[in-house]
Amino acid sequence: MNKKKIVSNYKEKIKEVNKYNKFYYDNNKPLVSDAVYDEIKQEIILLEKQYKFLRSKDSPSKLVGYKPSKNFNKIKHREPMLSLSNAFTEEDLLNFEKKIHNFLSKSSNSEIQYSAEPKIDGISASLTYKNGSFYQGLSRGDGKEGEDITKNLATIKEIPKKVISKDFPEEIDIRGEVFISNSDFENLKNKFANPRNAASGSLRQKNPEDTKKIPLRFIAYTFGYEKGLTIKKQSDYLKKLSEWGFKINPLNELISGVNNLMKNYHEVEKERVNLDFDIDGIVYKINDFNLQKRLGNVANAPRWAIAHKFSSNKAISNILDIDIQIGRTGALTPVAKIKPVNIGGVLVSNATLHNEDEINRKDIRIGDTVTVERAGDVIPHILTVDLKKRKKSSSKFVFPNICPSCGSKTIKELNSTTKKTDAVRRCSSQSYFCDKITIEKLKHFVSKEAFNIDGFGKKIVENFWNLKLIKYPQDIFKLDYRKIEKLEGWGSLSVQNLKYSINQKKTISFERFIFSLGIRHIGLENAKILSKYFGTFLKFKDLSKKNDFNDLLNIDGIGETQVSSIKNFFLDKTNIQILNELEKVLTIKNSILENKDGILKNQSFLVTGKLNGISRAEMKSLIEKNSGTTLSSVTKKLNYLIIGEKPTRKKIEIAKDLKIQILSQDQFLKMLNKSS
Numbered sequence: 001m002n003k004k005k006i007v008s009n010y011k012e013k014i015k016e017v018n019k020y021n022k023f024y025y026d027n028n029k030p031l032v033s034d035a036v037y038d039e040i041k042q043e044i045i046l047l048e049k050q051y052k053f054l055r056s057k058d059s060p061s062k063l064v065g066y067k068p069s070k071n072f073n074k075i076k077h078r079e080p081m082l083s084l085s086n087a088f089t090e091e092d093l094l095n096f097e098k099k100i101h102n103f104l105s106k107s108s109n110s111e112i113q114y115s116a117e118p119k120i121d122g123i124s125a126s127l128t129y130k131n132g133s134f135y136q137g138l139s140r141g142d143g144k145e146g147e148d149i150t151k152n153l154a155t156i157k158e159i160p161k162k163v164i165s166k167d168f169p170e171e172i173d174i175r176g177e178v179f180i181s182n183s184d185f186e187n188l189k190n191k192f193a194n195p196r197n198a199a200s201g202s203l204r205q206k207n208p209e210d211t212k213k214i215p216l217r218f219i220a221y222t223f224g225y226e227k228g229l230t231i232k233k234q235s236d237y238l239k240k241l242s243e244w245g246f247k248i249n250p251l252n253e254l255i256s257g258v259n260n261l262m263k264n265y266h267e268v269e270k271e272r273v274n275l276d277f278d279i280d281g282i283v284y285k286i287n288d289f290n291l292q293k294r295l296g297n298v299a300n301a302p303r304w305a306i307a308h309k310f311s312s313n314k315a316i317s318n319i320l321d322i323d324i325q326i327g328r329t330g331a332l333t334p335v336a337k338i339k340p341v342n343i344g345g346v347l348v349s350n351a352t353l354h355n356e357d358e359i360n361r362k363d364i365r366i367g368d369t370v371t372v373e374r375a376g377d378v379i380p381h382i383l384t385v386d387l388k389k390r391k392k393s394s395s396k397f398v399f400p401n402i403c404p405s406c407g408s409k410t411i412k413e414l415n416s417t418t419k420k421t422d423a424v425r426r427c428s429s430q431s432y433f434c435d436k437i438t439i440e441k442l443k444h445f446v447s448k449e450a451f452n453i454d455g456f457g458k459k460i461v462e463n464f465w466n467l468k469l470i471k472y473p474q475d476i477f478k479l480d481y482r483k484i485e486k487l488e489g490w491g492s493l494s495v496q497n498l499k500y501s502i503n504q505k506k507t508i509s510f511e512r513f514i515f516s517l518g519i520r521h522i523g524l525e526n527a528k529i530l531s532k533y534f535g536t537f538l539k540f541k542d543l544s545k546k547n548d549f550n551d552l553l554n555i556d557g558i559g560e561t562q563v564s565s566i567k568n569f570f571l572d573k574t575n576i577q578i579l580n581e582l583e584k585v586l587t588i589k590n591s592i593l594e595n596k597d598g599i600l601k602n603q604s605f606l607v608t609g610k611l612n613g614i615s616r617a618e619m620k621s622l623i624e625k626n627s628g629t630t631l632s633s634v635t636k637k638l639n640y641l642i643i644g645e646k647p648t649r650k651k652i653e654i655a656k657d658l659k660i661q662i663l664s665q666d667q668f669l670k671m672l673n674k675s676s
Contacts, residue, residue: 003053009656010054013044016649017060040649042086072139072147072204078173078225081126081140083300084283084307093258093284096306100286103295103303113287115234116253116264117221119307121278121342122179123200125153126224130171132163139204143300152203153178155212158219160245168244173224176246178203181276182340184215185347194347195278217277220246222285234287254287265308270316278342281309314383315341315348319368322353322397324404328440329520330426332400332410334359336370336382343374351380356399357423365394403427405436431574432472439465441518445473449524449617450516451508454501473516474581477502507587509621510537517575520565524617529557537588541579543570598627599672606631608651609644611665626672634660642668 017040041060048054087093101108124140137153138146153159156178178199180188185195192198202214220241223229231237235254242248251268255261265282272279286292286304295303321337334353341348351372353359364370364382369389374380401410408429413422432438442461446453456476464470467487469479479502485495508516511531515524522530533555534540543549549567552558569575605623607616607630614622619642620630631638634654641655641662655662663671 006047006051007054010044010047010051011056013040013047014056014058014060017041017044018058072149074141074145075136075138075148076145077126077138077141077143078128080300081124081143081146081175081224082297082302083143084305085301086281087306087308090258090262093261093306093308096284097258100295100303104291111256113254113256114261114284115238115287116255116261117238117283117285118249118251118268118279119281119283120177120179120219120249121196121280122177122219123196123203125149125176125178125203125218127153127159127174127176128171128225129163129168129174132165132168134159134161147204149203151208152205152211153218155208156216156218158217158247163244165244167230167240169226169228171225171227172229173226174220174241174246175222175224176218176220178216178218179277180215181217182278182342182347183276186340188214189347194342218247219249221249221283232289234285234289255284261308269310272310272316272341279310280342281307283307313343314371314373315343316386317341317348317351317370317372319364319366319370319382322359322364322366324400326403326405326427326434326436326440328437328444328518330403330429330434330437332356332403332425332427334397334399336364338370338372341372343372343380346374348372348374348380351382353382355423356425359397359399363396365390365397367391367394399425403429403434403436406434408434430568431572435465438471442470442473442476444518445516446476447516448615450512451505452615452617453505455498456501472578472581474578474585477506477582477585506585507589509589510534510540510591512617513537513586513588514540517569519569521562522565526558526562529555531591534591536590537583541583544576544579546570592625596627598625600626600628602627603639604629604631604637605640605642605668606634606638606651607642607644609647611644614665622672634658640668 020040044060048059085096087096097112098108100106100112101110106112126138126140126146127134128136128138134154135150136148137150137159139149141147154161180195180199180202182195185192185198188198192201198214199216202211202216205211221238222234223237229237231240235252238248238252251271253264255264261282261284268279268282284306286295292302292304297303317338317340319336319338323335323337325333325335327333332355334355336351336353338349338351351370353364358364362382362385364385367390369386371383371386372380373383399410402408403410406427406429408427410425411428412425414420415422427434427437429437432441439462442465443458445451446456446461453476461470464479469483470476479499481495481499484490484498485492509531511524511528514522514530515527530540543566549563549570552563552566553560600623605628607619611619623630634641634651636658638655638658638660641651641660642665643652643662644665652662
């Protein structure tokens with residue numbers, strides 16, 4: 001890579017990390033997980049080390065946080081609120097200690113004492129006290145200037161307003177973390193993504209009376225400016241904080257040696273599940289203040305402290321219960337209800353157990369202490385069980401032999417191709433007999449790639465089902481809007497909007513209609529193949545008159561499994577009745593003949609991120625109608641990557657490396673219009 005490309009890549013990364021900073025610190029809406037943020041930050045720092053010509057005043061190696069909000073007065077910190085370097089491995093800690101030894105010209109065998117303090121995932125604040133009275137409170141801001149949030153901080157009960165003690169300094173900036181406990185967050189989780197966002201949003205409200213209503217807490221751990229502080233060690237300072245009336249972290253420890261730091265790290269990581277507040281790592285500080293002064297700082301971080309981050313995609317929790325969920329194809333999926341735990345900035349309370357075989361293989365039981373993993377957007381799942389913590393009274397989980405919803409037998413089917421029994425157990429009932437299956441079928445019917453009815457989501461499907469407003473798909477188009485208007489949370493305007501959305505979707509493409517029926521093994525691609533083969537809805541519906549379905553095997557892309565599912569669908573009288581009723585209320589467009597010489601011929605596309613005003617399915621359809629193809633991953637075969645809001649960063653990085661052209665949604669549409 002030449003110098004020009006290196007500089008360009010470096011600037012792009014800095015631009016990206018500063019965008020993340022703005023959303024994290026200023027908007028209280030993190031765009032990415034802590035792991036992704038830490039990764040790009042590390043990449044920038046490594047680039048700077050590798051290429052000495054790379055310099056930027058906006059580099060994360062020089063900046064802390066983000067510039068203060070315009071909603072509050074800016075005030076300069078008397079001592080900067082620095083950031084911390086991060087450690088992720090034991091090797092990182094060994095290097096950290098080695099640098100300390102080298103700087104202080106100490107023998108590598110000399111012992112260094114650390115104050116190990118669990119790092120609360122909250123909002124940093126600096127409290128100024130003069131003559132024992134709380135005088136002013138600032139946010140971190142950009143580390144040099146903070147926001148004046150004195151009145152909001154004053155509403156927190158755990159912040160002493162007056163400290164009466166002979167040894168309390170004449171002036172001091174006491175620093176710590178504002179947070180919300182997980183138990184208190186339970187009442188706020190419908191308004192905020194996680195406890196940290198709740199704390200940040202609450203602390204930065206314009207009206208302190210609104211902040212007062214939120215159960216904010218404060219834990220103190222360090223100081224900035226001081227006048228009259230006589231303490232010489234961090235451990236003694238923490239004890240004094242407690243004596244002065246401040247809350248401190250109960251898990252603080254005094255430790256020597258990297259081996260012991262690692263041992264404590266693993267113990268605290270396991271203990272996270274039992275804490276009522278979120279921690280994302282442990283901060284190690286050299287205990288001796290004199291050594292801290294000698295070591296000083298580098299750019300925006302002290303040499304004498306480091307944050308040892310926990311693995312952001314894993315956490316320890318307890319299984320409170322195992323719930324059996326039933327999908328639209330009758331599949332019984334076990335879901336672990338776990339003690340809520342923060343994984344990568346998301347509060348996780350459910351984890352999939354996949355199937356009966358998975359439960360038996362890992363011997364997962366109610367009450368177990370488990371390791372939960374959440375990687376990216378993947379559904380959280382159970383990695384391992386800590387057998388040492390299993391109670392003697394524990395018993396094996398017995399998978400139900402009858403459907404919890406309708407009482408039908410549950411079965412494991414024999415795969416005709418592999419001749420092996422399926423790992424998934426299913427409800428044996430047919431069509432719309434099982435309530436849970438019916439509800440899932442209705443959710444599928446209104447989903448984005450099917451009818452995509454705006455404002456008709458999963459929760460509304462469940463609500464309308466429970467109120468007996470819908471039972472079959474055709475009922476959606478025959479709703480009693482007068483009844484709905486009288487329901488709690490509904491009004492004239494919202495009912496009119498719902499009615500409009502439903503009426504807008506009474507005309508649908510043939511392929512999306514076939515997909516909406518939820519025929520097992522018939523996904524959107526198979527639905528396209530079938531729509532092109534039959535051409536019209538009437539020809540498709542005529543399958544109900546057939547006795548032999550074998551001629552469908554001649555359709556390219558349709559196999560025995562799909563044919564068997566289509567046959568079972570059309571042999572069910574309820575399904576035929578639903579088709580007849582839907583035909584009365586819908587306009588199902590005939591299949592459009594494929595345009596083989598469209599403007600996107602021989603071009604391949606992939607979409608990442610949320611699109612504006614158009615669903616992924618509609619974008620895919622638009623590309624294919626113009627002879628383009630869509631791919632599922634970034635490879636050398638890809639010509640264009642279309643990015644929307646919150647795109648997958650990894651896909652963008654791979655695309656850049658492969659020199660694949662990246663387009664915004666607007667750029668793609670302009671390209672389409674220019675060519676037409």
